[in-house]
Amino acid sequence: MRPIRLVTAALATAALSLPLVVTPATAAPPSGHQAAPHSNAKFDRLRSAAPDGFHVGTAVAGGGHHLEQDYPDPFTSDREYRKLLGKQFSSVSPENQMKWEFIHPEQGRYDFGAADAIVDFAKRNKQVVRGHTLLWHSQNPEWLEEGDFSKEELRAILREHITTVVGRYAGKIQQWDVANEIFDEQGNLRTEENIWIRELGPGIVADAFRWAHQADPKAKLFFNDFNVEDINAKSDAYYELTRELLAQGVPVHGFSVQSHLSLRYGFPGSLEENLRRFDKLGLETAITELDVRMDLPANGKPTKAQLRQQADYYQRALSACLAVEDCNSFTIWGFTDKYSWVPVFFEGEGSATVMTEDFVRKPAFHALKSTLWDAKKAEEKDRKKGRKH
Numbered sequence: 001m002r003p004i005r006l007v008t009a010a011l012a013t014a015a016l017s018l019p020l021v022v023t024p025a026t027a028a029p030p031s032g033h034q035a036a037p038h039s040n041a042k043f044d045r046l047r048s049a050a051p052d053g054f055h056v057g058t059a060v061a062g063g064g065h066h067l068e069q070d071y072p073d074p075f076t077s078d079r080e081y082r083k084l085l086g087k088q089f090s091s092v093s094p095e096n097q098m099k100w101e102f103i104h105p106e107q108g109r110y111d112f113g114a115a116d117a118i119v120d121f122a123k124r125n126k127q128v129v130r131g132h133t134l135l136w137h138s139q140n141p142e143w144l145e146e147g148d149f150s151k152e153e154l155r156a157i158l159r160e161h162i163t164t165v166v167g168r169y170a171g172k173i174q175q176w177d178v179a180n181e182i183f184d185e186q187g188n189l190r191t192e193e194n195i196w197i198r199e200l201g202p203g204i205v206a207d208a209f210r211w212a213h214q215a216d217p218k219a220k221l222f223f224n225d226f227n228v229e230d231i232n233a234k235s236d237a238y239y240e241l242t243r244e245l246l247a248q249g250v251p252v253h254g255f256s257v258q259s260h261l262s263l264r265y266g267f268p269g270s271l272e273e274n275l276r277r278f279d280k281l282g283l284e285t286a287i288t289e290l291d292v293r294m295d296l297p298a299n300g301k302p303t304k305a306q307l308r309q310q311a312d313y314y315q316r317a318l319s320a321c322l323a324v325e326d327c328n329s330f331t332i333w334g335f336t337d338k339y340s341w342v343p344v345f346f347e348g349e350g351s352a353t354v355m356t357e358d359f360v361r362k363p364a365f366h367a368l369k370s371t372l373w374d375a376k377k378a379e380e381k382d383r384k385k386g387r388k389h
C-alpha cells in the first residue's frame, strides 16, 4: 500500500510539455530529474521510476494474432524484445499463453511450456505475474466449446482446470483475471456467449473465485473487462455484482479495467472516480491492458499532434491509477508496435503502444516515465516529512 497519492490534474498537463522526440535505448534522464542520484540506465527504466510497491507491466507477446504473422515467437526469438521486457517492467501478463486454448488444448492434456517460460523469466527478472484468464467466453478450445458434456461434467471440467492451473503457479502469480468480460455493453451477463454462464448459471462465477482461492490463497483474484473505464452501465453491473459477492463472502479481491483506448473517442473522464468507487468497496483496482490506437495517415506514420495526444491519454490513465489508494498495478498491452494486436483487428489504425516497431520510444513512453518519477519523488518527500513529525 502506498502512503500518499498525487493530485492528477497537475500531472495530466505534463505530457503536453514533453519533448516530441522519439529517443533510442540510451536515453538521458527526464528534464527536472538530473540532480537525482541515479545512473542514466536506471533513469531509462519505467520499473525504476515507479513508486515502491507500484508495478508497471506489459503483456508478453505470443500466441493469438502472432500465429498469423510472418515473424517467429516474439518472447523466445527476439533478443532485443526480451531485453526490454526484463529491463523496463516489474510485472508481466501472458498475452495468450495462459488462455484455455493454449494451456489446455485437449481434454485431459495441458501444455504449460509457454506459460512456464514466462513465469521463470519473471522470477529471474524479479517481476510479478498477472495470470490471464480462467473463465472467459473467448479463446476456448474446440473440444470444450463443441463437446457434448452434461452440466455436472462441465462443472467438474472448470473446477479441475482452475485447480490445476492456479495450483501449478501458486505463490508465483500476483493477480489472476479469474473472470474476463462476463458483461456486455448494456451490463447484461453474456449468457449466450459464455459457455460457463449459459450452461451452469451465473452462480458459477462465484465458484470460479472460490476454487481459485483454494488453489492459491495468496493470489489476488480479479474481474477484468474492457469499456469499463468510465462509470457506465457495464461498470455499474460489476459494481453491483462485486458488492453482492463480497457480502456473501466470495473471495473477490480486485476489479481491473483493460483500457483499450482510441484517439477516435475522448479520454474516459470518470476513470479515477470509477476506480475509487471500487476501492471504497475494499477492492484492489488495476489497469491491465492499456493501449491507445489512432487512425494512421496515408503514409502510415502518426503525426506529432497524434503522438502528443496519445501521450496525454497514457499519462492520464497512469495518473488516475496512481491517485487511487489500492491501484498498484498498471499494465500496457505490449510495449512495441512490432507486436501489437491493434492493426490486426482495426483496419487503418495502429501505433497504439509506447515504442515504434524499432523500439524507439514515443512521447507516451516519456510521459509514463516522468509521471512515475514525479509520483516516486512525491512519496519520498512525504515519507521524510512523516519521519520528522
Ligand code: G3I
Residues within 6 Å of the ligand: 063, 064, 065, 066, 067, 068, 095, 096, 138, 139, 226, 258, 289, 341, 344
Ligand atoms: O479463431 C482462430 C482459429 O480458428 C485459428 O486456428 C487461429 C490460428 O491463427 O486463429 C484464431 O483466432 C485468433 C485468436 O487470437 C485465437 O488464437 C485471432 O485471429 C487472433 O487475432 C487472436 O488474438 C488475440 C485476441 O486477444 C483474441 O481475442 C490477441 O493476440 C490478444 O492480444 C487479445 O487479447 C485480448 C485480451 O486477452 C482480453 N482483452 C482484449 C484483448 C485484445 O483483444
